[in-house]
Amino acid sequence: MFNAQNKQLHSYLPTSFRHKLLKFCYFMIPLFMFSCDDSKSEKTTEDQQAVEQTEAPAATQTSSKTILCFGDSITAGYGLDDSADAFPALLQQKIDSLDLNYTVINSGVSGETTAGGKSRIDWVIKQNVDLFLLELGANDGLRGVALSETRSNLQAIIDVVKEKSPETTIILAGMELPPNMGQDYTTEFRELYADLAEKNNVEFIPFILKDVGGIASLNQSDGIHPNVEGHKILADTVWETLGPLVMR
Incomplete structure (x- = not known):
């Protein structure tokens, strides 16, 4: 809750701090609601109106549009010492430097397959999302999952987002596999990514690991996951598509 004095202080807070505060509130609001005692119900109508008048401007000031990065270990920043080096955090830095009112949420899970993404999308999309970056499928390909299954799962995720959050702009991030998986399969x-992007009329990044995949100096020792320098390039690749959308 903010009173009039806190509102004035809030207006001077840095953009990056406001974003952190917003993320903190996502977790604290439910806890606060359950911990409140019955005394709240005893407020008079006049008191409630005064509280509402005080809170309304604060809510407007802290409101921020949301970019949700929904993916696997690439999004999660697997193997990095600091999550601030992963591309979603680097996107946040770019946004903050331009003083844009967006908060980037990293919803990456290491080892996630398209089936796993399909199983958790209903829960994740409950929050308000303005831009949804879908980065999944690499683990399917490396495990040799049937392409029809990967396609079906990605389509199901897109369908859920469109149904539950029709105003959300979807960005599909394409992926490529190493040649040892076989020419036909790769x-x-x-x-299949290009086909899904065209079919669903969504924004498209042809290869999210462009200029990174297969380059030893930009990947960790496993040759799969980008290192710090690789994530910088990855963030630039995503920004080519994301940037024009947030700066409209």
Whole structure:
């Protein structure tokens, strides 16, 4: 809760701090609601109106649009010493430097498959999301999952977002596989992303690991996950598509 004095202080807070505060509130608001005692119900109508008048401007000031990065270990920043080096955090830095009112949420899970993403999307999309970056499928490909299943799961995720949050702009991040998976499989795998993007009329990043995948100096020792320098390039690749959307 903010009183009039706190509102004045809030207006001078840095953008990056306001974003952290917003994320903190996502977790604290439910806890606060359950911990309140019955005394709240005893407030008079006049008191309630005074509280509402005080809170309304604060809520407006702290409101921020949301970019949700929904993916696997690439989004999660697997293997990095600091999550601030992962591309979602780097996107937040770019946004803050431009003083844009967006908060980037990292919803990456290491080892996530498209089936796993499909199982958790209903819960994740309950929050308000303005831009939804879908980065999944690499683990399917590396495990040799049937391409029809990968395609079906990605389509199901897109369908849920469109149904439950029709105003959300979806960005589909394409992925490519190493050649040892077989030419036919790798070719069809790459093409299924372009097909889904066209079919669903969503924003599209053809290859999220462009200029990073397969380059030893930009990846960790496993040769799969980008290192700190790799994530910087990855963030630039995503920004090519994301930037124009947030700066409209």
